[in-house]
Amino acid sequence: MSSDGSRRGSDDVQGAGFGGLLRRHRREAGLSQEGLAELAGLSVDAIAALERGRRRAPRAHTLRLLADALRLNSAERTQLTTSARKDTDSPQPVLRRPPAAPNELIGRTTELTATRRLLGQRITRLLTLTGPGGVGKTRLTMALATELASDYPDGVAWVPLDSLTDAAAVAPEVAASIGLADSGRLIEEIAEQIGQRSMLLVFDNCSHVVAAVGQVCAALLEACPNLAILASSRELLRVAGESVYVVPSLVLPPDEDQAETSAAVRLFVERATARGYDPTGQLEQVTRVVRRLEGMPLAIELAAARTNVMTIEELAGELETSFGILAGGSRTASPRQQSMHGAIEWSHDLLTAAERDVFAQLSVFVGGWSLNAAATVMSGQTAPGPAERADALDLTGRLADKSLIRVTRHRGVARYYMLAVIREYAADRLVANGSADEASRRHADFYVALAEQAERELRGANQEEWLDRLQGELDNLRAAMAWALQTRSVSAALRLSGALWLFCYLRGHYAEGGQWLERALALADAESVADAAASAKANLGAGMLAFLQCEYDVATTRLETARAQYEELGDVAGRALVMQRLGGVARERGDYRAAEDLHCMSYDLYESLGDQNGMSWAHNHLGFVAWLRGDLDIAARRCGRARDSFRRLGDGEGLAWSLISLGAIAQYRGELVEAEGLLQESLALSQRLGYREGVAWSLNQLGIVERRRGxxxxxVHLLDESLAEHRDLGDRWRSASVLEELAAVAQQRGRSEYAAFLLGAADGVREVIQAPVPEVEKRDYQGTRSAIEESLDRRVFRTAWSAGRSAPLAAVADGYPPQNNAPDPDRSRYL
Structure with a gap:
């Protein structure tokens, strides 16, 4: 450099700090920041931070690299070093650092990556970590603040608000955290102290002083351009520019086989082990516990602490009925961290009176709710208007912002729910304020109306949507039904169970739906309540669900009662549907002539009403009877006509059934390629609808196709799946046919004893339900039995057959065993 340049540098250093001097030398050298960074082997960010005063204490090695890159002479080097020392010697505020973590942070890799990106890449200057008490916000905040330290040259300051009782103390706490003494104009002093510095302020536990925190943050963000703020709060700050990250619960195991990979399970195991009890050999029970606790870290830690006096099994059982045992946290923790009750109570105490009332009322919902449902319960009106919906939305939003309820979105619809531990606390508050009975009545009224609306939609083009909707509300429907039965509300019980029987059939809830109907009818008899229309529908539904479980005598009694009631009411559509169901009973009992007569009568009644859907079902049932008795041509015409009609009408269930029938007809004709195509279409449709009977039948017939192909x-795979579905549904008639098909496969594979065992099991089932082998299946059945008898000694055959007859269906349906493995000791000799 020239002597003139040296002189100018000497003059400049008198009035400029290190950053200004460095900038002048760089410009005189004709370098950009990028150019200097490349020559010195430093980052561009480091050069920018030094020039702007964001990094005031360059190390000696850094000074030497800069001087060499700028080709400074001896005097200029001394000036640069002196300037750096002067900046370094300036008193720097002492920041309060984030506290050191007491133990390992488990299962937050995804959360740390996402939040660090938001602040580390300056995507936002204000990030609020929110979530309910006990979800681990403070622990995540500590870890994040530590990881971000290197991204903020001027440091990270921790502002703990946990112990504050006065909102006015927020600003002094911030001042103390950045090493600033209190003064009369504190916010301005804090802003001036931070100035242009690149630093991170971390506010922990803001909820109880959230308004004051919001005001401080807004002022500092406006005055300090290089400042970033991280906050943990159960409630949003509601400051311009705020980004929100909802801290989720820990990941739960998808199944018991993957328990070890679950963060929730790992946390429980680590904390229990720290208390002196290692539960690694009981991961199935640990999984049960963490699922019940929905992955909430504080709840898991409190539960793990109880392993010092309880077994995992006892702990899991206790949690099924109450969360009261979730207490006894660290003595040094705040009261709200020593129990789940304390954590939730602290949030509850911050609510307004209106918010507390709604919070309690919403506890009547089980498994979530919609805005309409909330508005009904909150207002008491069966059809809430815009004003009531607006109130519900406002109060729901407030509780969501305070992390007491969560929001999910699916197919364009928002849905709300409470974590189980929060709901239990809210339910206690509802009982305490004397509003539980009224809230439960409003809840039941809403779901009775919803079920009746859905019933009208389940035979049309919107069938899939409404099936999914009812399935999503199943826990609420159960709660409404339980309330109706417990309070002996006959009308609600009959209407609800009667409206739901078709849903219970389509989604496979045969036993549960049947119990609802039987209990509702018994209640109506006991209370001497006469509601002919509701009673007729309930008898029809009870008869149908009993029929599906092969309780033919019960089904016939209920259906005949419904027929008489519908005749008295003059309800032609009701009579037609009863005839259809009675035809099904006759069909499974092997009385094909009676079945045809009943289905023909049903068709005539539907035709008199001009009911195209009913007529299509009559065609399909007549085709079903025809192929079961072996009249395949007639069956094909009937079922083909039904299929075309169901496609036009948009009846998914009907279309699935007609495809199953046509596929079965094709496979009995030996047209296996066509059969497979039809059955794969019915399987896909049934799976999409969640129509379990359709799935089970499709798998059954596909299994026969593959068996015929060798x-x-x-x-085996297809038939096993089919048997499991039919068994779970309670359909013993079809279970027997699948067992007979599995016997045919076993015989083909040279396992004659096991085949005899399966035939015996099927025979035992048929004897109990008094239903013969369908006519169309008899040829295959006789061929299988003859082949088995020819390959086995008579005594061996009878022993295996008898063992099968005495085995419970549940044991037989555990799955086709591998060649050399015997999962069930009762049938091991036949494997």
Whole structure:
């Protein structure tokens, strides 16, 4: 450099700090920040931070690299070093650092990555970590603040608000955290102290002073351009520019086989082990516990602490009925961290009176709710208007902002729910304020109306949507039904169970739906309540669900009662539907002539009403009877006509059934390629609808197709799945046919004893339900039995057959066993 340049540098250093001097030398050298960074081997950010005063204490090595890159002479080097020392010697405020973590942070890798990106890449200057008490906001905030330290040259300051009782103390706490003494104009002093510095302020536990925190943050963000703020709060700050990250619960195991990979399970195991009890050998029970606690870290830690006096099994059982045992946290923790009750109570105490009232009322919902449902319960009106919906939305939003309820979105619809531990606390408040009975009545009224609306939609083009909607509300429907039965509300019980029987059939809730109907009818008898229309529908539904479980005598009694009631009411559509269901009973009992007569009568009644859907169902049932008795041509015409009609009408259930029938007809004709195509279409449709009977039947017939092709391994897989579905549904008639098909496969694979065992099991089932082998299946059945008898000694055959007859269906349906493995000791000799 020239002597003139040296002189100018000497003059400049008198009035400029290190950053200004460095900038002048760089410009005189004709370098950009990027150019100097490249020559010195430093980052561009480091050069910018030094020039702007964001980094005031360059190390000696850094000074030497800069001087060499700028080609400074001896005097200029001394000036640069002196300037750096002067800046370094300036008194720097002492920041309160984030507290050190007491133990390992488990299962937050995803959360740390997402939040660090938001602040580290300056995507936002204000990030609020929110969530309910006990979800681990403070622990995540501590870890995040530590990880971000290197991204903020002027440091990270921790502002703990946990112990504050006065909102006015927020600003002094901030001042103390950045090393600033209190003064009369504190916010301005804090802003001036931070100035242009690049630093991170971390506010922990803001909820109880959230308004004051919001005001301080807004002022500092406006005055300090290089400042970033991280906050943990159960409630949003509601400051311009705020980004929100909802801290989720820990990941739960998808199944018991993957328990070890679950963060929730790992946390429980680590904390229990720290208390002197290692539960690694009981991960199935640990999984049960953490699922019940929905992955809430504080709840898991409190539960793990109880392993010093309880077994995991006892702990899991206790949690099924109450969360009261979730207490006894660290003595040094705040009261709200020593129990789940304390954590939730602290949030509850911050609510307004209106918010507390709504919070309690919403506890009547089980498994979530919609805005309409909330508005009904809150207002008491069966059809809430815009004003009531607006109130519900406002109060729901407030509780969501305070992390007491959560929001999910699916198919364009928002849905709300409470974590189980929060709901239990809210339910206690509802009982305490004497509003539980009224809230439960409003809840039941809403779901009775919803079920009746859904009933009208389940035979049309919106069938899938409404099936999914009812399935999503199943826990609420159960709660409404339980309330109606407990309070002996006959009308609600009959209307609700009667409206839901079709849903229970389509989604496979045969036993539960049947119990609802039987209990509602018994209640009506006991209370001597006469509601002919509701009673007729309930008898029809009870008869249908009993029929599906092969309780033919019960089904016939209920259906005949419904027929008489519908005749008295003059309800032609009701009579037609009863005839259809009675035809099903006759069909499974092997009385094909009676079944045809009943389905023909049903068709005539539907035709008199001009009911195209009913007529299509009559065609389909007549085709079903025809192929079961072996009249395949007639069956094909009937079912083909039904299929075309169901496609036009948008009846998914009907279309699935007609495809199953056509597929079965094709496979009995030996047209296996066509059969497979039809059955795969019915399987896909049934799976999409959640129509379990359709799934089970499709798998059954596909298994027969593969068995006919000689693909026995594939056949076993399909038939096993079908048997499991039919068994779970309670359909013993079809279970027997699937067992007979599995026997045919076993015989083809040279396992004659096991085949005899399966035939015996099927025979035992048929004897109990008094239903013969369908006519169309008899040829295959006789062929299988003859082949088995020819390959086995008579005594061996009878022993295996008898063992099958005495085995419970649940044991037989555990799955086709591998060749050399015997999962069930009762049938091991036949494997």
């Amino acid at each position: 693909l026995t391994e594939r056949a």
